[in-house]
Amino acid sequence: MKTQKSTVLAILTGLIFLVLLCMPRSSALAAEPYKIGCIFSVTGPASFLGDPEKKSAIMLADQINKKGGINGHPIELVIYDTEGDPTKAVLNINKLIFHDKVLAVIGPSRTPTTLAVIPIAQRAQIPLISCAAGIKITQPVKKWIFKTAQTDALAVAKIYSYIKEQNIKKIAIITVANAFGESGKEQLIKQAPKFGIELVAQESFGPKDTDMTPQLTKIRATPAQAVVCWGTNPGPAVVAKNMKQLDMKIPLFQSHGVASPKFIELAGDAANGIILPTGKILVAKDIPDSDPQKSALLKYIKDYESRYKTNVSGFGGYAYDGLNLLAIALEKAGTDKAKIRDELEKIKGYKGVSGVFNFSPSEHNGLTMDAFVLVKIVNGKWQIIK
Numbered sequence: 001m002k003t004q005k006s007t008v009l010a011i012l013t014g015l016i017f018l019v020l021l022c023m024p025r026s027s028a029l030a031a032e033p034y035k036i037g038c039i040f041s042v043t044g045p046a047s048f049l050g051d052p053e054k055k056s057a058i059m060l061a062d063q064i065n066k067k068g069g070i071n072g073h074p075i076e077l078v079i080y081d082t083e084g085d086p087t088k089a090v091l092n093i094n095k096l097i098f099h100d101k102v103l104a105v106i107g108p109s110r111t112p113t114t115l116a117v118i119p120i121a122q123r124a125q126i127p128l129i130s131c132a133a134g135i136k137i138t139q140p141v142k143k144w145i146f147k148t149a150q151t152d153a154l155a156v157a158k159i160y161s162y163i164k165e166q167n168i169k170k171i172a173i174i175t176v177a178n179a180f181g182e183s184g185k186e187q188l189i190k191q192a193p194k195f196g197i198e199l200v201a202q203e204s205f206g207p208k209d210t211d212m213t214p215q216l217t218k219i220r221a222t223p224a225q226a227v228v229c230w231g232t233n234p235g236p237a238v239v240a241k242n243m244k245q246l247d248m249k250i251p252l253f254q255s256h257g258v259a260s261p262k263f264i265e266l267a268g269d270a271a272n273g274i275i276l277p278t279g280k281i282l283v284a285k286d287i288p289d290s291d292p293q294k295s296a297l298l299k300y301i302k303d304y305e306s307r308y309k310t311n312v313s314g315f316g317g318y319a320y321d322g323l324n325l326l327a328i329a330l331e332k333a334g335t336d337k338a339k340i341r342d343e344l345e346k347i348k349g350y351k352g353v354s355g356v357f358n359f360s361p362s363e364h365n366g367l368t369m370d371a372f373v374l375v376k377i378v379n380g381k382w383q384i385i386k
Helices: 004-020 048-068 086-098 111-124 152-165 179-191 213-220 234-245 261-271 281-285 294-308 316-333 337-346
Strands: 034-042 075-079 102-105 128-130 145-146 172-178 197-207 226-230 253-254 275-278 348-351 356-357 374-379 381-385
Touching: 004 226, 034 048, 034 086, 034 316, 048 075, 048 294, 048 316, 075 086, 086 102, 086 111, 086 226, 102 316, 111 128, 111 145, 111 179, 152 179, 152 226, 172 179, 172 213, 179 197, 179 226, 197 213, 197 234, 213 234, 226 234, 234 253, 234 261, 253 337, 275 281, 281 294, 281 374, 281 381, 294 316, 316 337, 316 348, 356 381
Parallel strands: 034 075, 034 102, 102 128, 128 145, 172 197, 172 226, 226 253, 253 275
Antiparallel strands: 275 374, 348 356, 374 381
């Protein structure tokens, strides 16, 4: 009788083992999830930033979990929509930190929303990886704050180096009246003397303005040889259209804040001829095979477009890189927020969608001007010129 019971027990044990063996690896994850907060501008005027960021984060989290998570821990994303509103960003980050108890935060999408939440992340001592461009996000260095978007300082340098090569000496600038525009304006003014450039006009527009004809009429009356516009959609598209309506023949340069298919859609024919700095994702197939980012770029593009059946956006790469960088830190640090921060700061040579990242105690963006290429819009397509 005992032998029979032993045999049955052995068979049951074997069956349980086989069931566990056949379970999908992701289903077998028994460890507590690593909870990561995300705050993006998923809806509203800046949805062209936040929507691809949300999709990219979800896609990567799924990929990581299918491979067994991080040290056996699945990633659980908690995503909130700021609608591009700093007040809602503040509410969202407080909820993530004090209610959801996340280990780290990715986002926000915009410079104004990021600047609004930085003091909260700093006080709570929680790592935050912004997806926004403003240089003031990480300069001066803030202990708990990192970012993946290329800075406006690098973007201005890229534009100005080309302007200097074209022997353009006098320019006009027109910038959006928010934190992103002010940061860009500051860099445009600061770096001009270094490149031998004189600013003969400085104009601005509101984020919701629909006509910049008065400002451009003033610029047309100056000796400006080119116009540099700094903002995010839809304003810069309006500037492009208004310049065409006014038959202004001088070159128009835009910031990396409009480096997405959405800008071409909004500006229409007026987009043609515009020059701007962008991450390499928009021209990934055209960059040399020797480029250290190329394999990461092509994989991201293939994965994103296969999953979502839509064209990739460079902005989604900011969240994709943010989660990948965080995964590297989590693998070494576990759930200790201070150690996660420390491990982020140690990352060197990470080849991402947005550039090759080299963090340090004095550098929390970790990118150089090599993260940018200069492109011209020709017949509604991006064309590398530098």
